[in-house]
Amino acid sequence: MATTLPNSFFSTLVVFVLVASILYRATGEADDFLVELNQSKPVREKLSHFRVYWHDIMSGRNPTSIQIVKSPTSDGFGTVNMIDNPLTLGPELSSKLVGKAQGFYALASQGEVGLLMTMNFVFIEGKYNGSTFTVLGRNAVFNKVREMPVIGGSGLFRFARGYVQARTHTFDLKTGDATIEYNVYVMHY
Ligand SMILES: *[C@@H]1O[C@H](CO)[C@@H](O)[C@H](O)[C@H]1NC(C)=O
Ligand SMILES: *[C@@H]1O[C@H](CO)[C@@H](O)[C@H](O)[C@H]1NC(C)=O
Numbered sequence: 001m002a003t004t005l006p007n008s009f010f011s012t013l014v015v016f017v018l019v020a021s022i023l024y025r026a027t028g029e030a031d032d033f034l035v036e037l038n039q040s041k042p043v044r045e046k047l048s049h050f051r052v053y054w055h056d057i058m059s060g061r062n063p064t065s066i067q068i069v070k071s072p073t074s075d076g077f078g079t080v081n082m083i084d085n086p087l088t089l090g091p092e093l094s095s096k097l098v099g100k101a102q103g104f105y106a107l108a109s110q111g112e113v114g115l116l117m118t119m120n121f122v123f124i125e126g127k128y129n130g131s132t133f134t135v136l137g138r139n140a141v142f143n144k145v146r147e148m149p150v151i152g153g154s155g156l157f158r159f160a161r162g163y164v165q166a167r168t169h170t171f172d173l174k175t176g177d178a179t180i181e182y183n184v185y186v187m188h189y
Contacts, residue, residue, distance in 0.1 A: 059177055078106070086100060131155030133157040
């Protein structure tokens with residue numbers, strides 16, 4: 001007993017020192033990795049609202065919405081379209097182009113026509129040129145108003161959060177072409 005006690009004390013001490021040094025190094029690295037930034041003056045968060053028209057063009061020689069995945073079932077479930085859809089100020093395609101909606105949508109509902117929308121709104125106009133925000137949400141296209149979250153942004157839309165409300169302006173059952181009014185409500189800096 002008299003000889004084993006100092007041994008176990010020694011090995012406990014070694015383990016303690018090892019664990020302590022590992023913990024010390026781990027927290028030291030975390031401190032270097034993350035730096036808290038301090039704003040010289042607080043920046044005010046703004047709430048912006050604007051309206052654009054989103055054109056899903058499937059027909060003609062220059063479609064902007066192209067089916068890239070075909071559904072294996074008759075209800076269309078699983079269909080995916082890739083889009084580079086014009087965003088204009090007025091409902092006519094010929095009205096002022098302010099940006100594009102780039103991304104894809106997928107038929108994600110087996111019960112009704114419910115889309116998963118995944119798209120970046122990228123603007124080309126004035127001070128908004130190059131700024132983007134991202135819309136990710138559910139779009140039950142035959143509902144009068146569909147609300148989808150804005151989950152982030154870049155440029156003037158950094159830290160963006162908010163929502164869009166989509167309303168069908170025109171929908172051509174024969175060609176599949178649609179013009180949708182998007183009202184955007186977004187908080188940003
Ligand atoms: C910001 O302030 C915090 C708290 O006072 C400080 O720990 C941190 O180092 C500062 N960051 C910079 C980048 O100066
Ligand atoms: C937007 O930015 C692009 C590239 O930075 C530039 O080529 C273009 O002229 C700009 N458009 C406007 C309207 O400022």
